[in-house]
Amino acid sequence: MNSPTDVDLRMMRALVAVVDEGTFTDAAVVLGVSQASVSRAVAALEGALGARLLQRTTRHVGLTVTGRRVLAHARRALDEVAALRRVAQDGGGELRVGYAWSALGRHTTAVQRRWAAEHPGSALVLVQSNTRTAGLADGIADLAVLRRPADDDRVAGVVVGLERRYAAVAATDPLARRRRVRLADFAGRTIGVDALTGTTSEELWPSGVAPAGTREVHGVDEWLTLVAAGQAVGITSEATTRQHPRPGVVYRPVEDAPPVAVTLAWWRDDPHPQLAALRRLVVEAYGASPGTVPNTLGGT
Missing domain, CATH: 3.40.190.10 (Periplasmic binding protein-like II)
Known part of the structure; x- marks a missing residue:
């Protein structure tokens, strides 16, 4: 029995191309495949969904009522896949840094400005998440600023500063x-x-x-x-x-309390390509303040 899991991107691309180009022949040219391949892909989509999507005549190809609804969803699905690819391929487009309470404190704005100046094609986005990993485990942050252990073996980190x-x-x-x-x-x-x-x-x-x-x-x-x-x-x-x-x-x-270690954390098995660049800026920011750690301080 066919099910929605039988639907794949090739089928949806074929449907969208036929509708946009008006004929199976022109759709084949746009997709770089044969006309027969386009016809098979659309037929496979109709079979998987159990519904006719296109009305075919010798002169015209049109959408059925069901086809119109399916087309809208197909376009959204293809757009989402394209967005996923952009996120995966464009490592410099946006760097999301999670934090639970206070980001980088008084260094926050300075680090953001330096990042913008040194990485004009990349936005440094700060994301608040009141979780142990400050958004890493939730997938909303690429890196995280932590002030206590993450208690998660999947997370690695390095101390970048100390705070009173x-x-x-x-x-x-x-x-x-x-x-x-x-x-x-x-x-x-x-x-x-x-x-x-x-x-x-x-x-x-x-x-x-x-x-x-x-x-x-x-x-x-x-x-x-x-x-x-x-x-x-x-x-x-x-x-x-x-x-x-x-x-x-x-x-x-509190004059006799030990300082708080500020840690920059990341996924142990998948370090972000911009980790080193951000670490340098943060360490330099804290290193210019009294009582903070030097750049050579080891990881947690």
């Missing part, structure tokens, strides 16, 4: 009046934590000065809303302070 940790507190919180804070200042407090993509857990604190507990959030907006309401305090990377200023939230550096 900052506390986020409500503007009415006593800690907001200080210029900087220490981890011990959070003893007995509730910490807002994004367990999926955040950079903070109770393991950050030494024994004896741990917070009272954590409150789970899902993404940066929920985290900021919680902090602004005074329902929790937070600790995050410097990038968050640059990308997400929020009325009612004050950021203060």
Whole structure:
């Protein structure tokens, strides 16, 4: 029994060519095949779909009612296949970089501008995805900026910079009046934590000065809303302070907290051809800032 799986691109191309050119002969010329081949392809399509698509006379070839509907779908299918080929073949057309919270922080715009200047035929597109791989596993990103391990053996990465940790507190919180804070200042407090993509857990604190507990959030907006309401305090990377200023939230550096490693990640078995170029720009951006890693830092 025939089924939709019997339909292939050759059949759809033949139908579209016959309709566009008006005759089987002209369609054969456009496709670079014989007239008999075009006739067989259209007949095979009609057989696979179980419906007549063309009305044939000695002078004219026209679409049936069903043929008109099938033609519209065939054109869309061929367009989608052409788009897939462009994506696969045009590695320089667009580089999509995923991130969970804060892209590259204060370096984001500078890296985008340098990329545009050095790669005029390629767009650097930043895509937010609150997932462990920041869009890699979902197929929406070619590379990803991570600030915690991806926990996925398929993903490789290299550290491209370090960022200081900052506390986020409500503007009415006593800690907001200080210029900087220490981890011990959070003893007995509730910490807002994004367990999926955040950079903070109770393991950050030494024994004896741990917070009272954590409150789970899902993404940066929920985290900021919680902090602004005074329902929790937070600790995050410097990038968050640059990308997400929020009325009612004050950021203060945590002077005794270890820095956050920023990792550029990719599929281990399929490195993107522009990986090295972007890595260089990002490392240079972070390398120009105090307290960041040198270009020779190894991978994760």
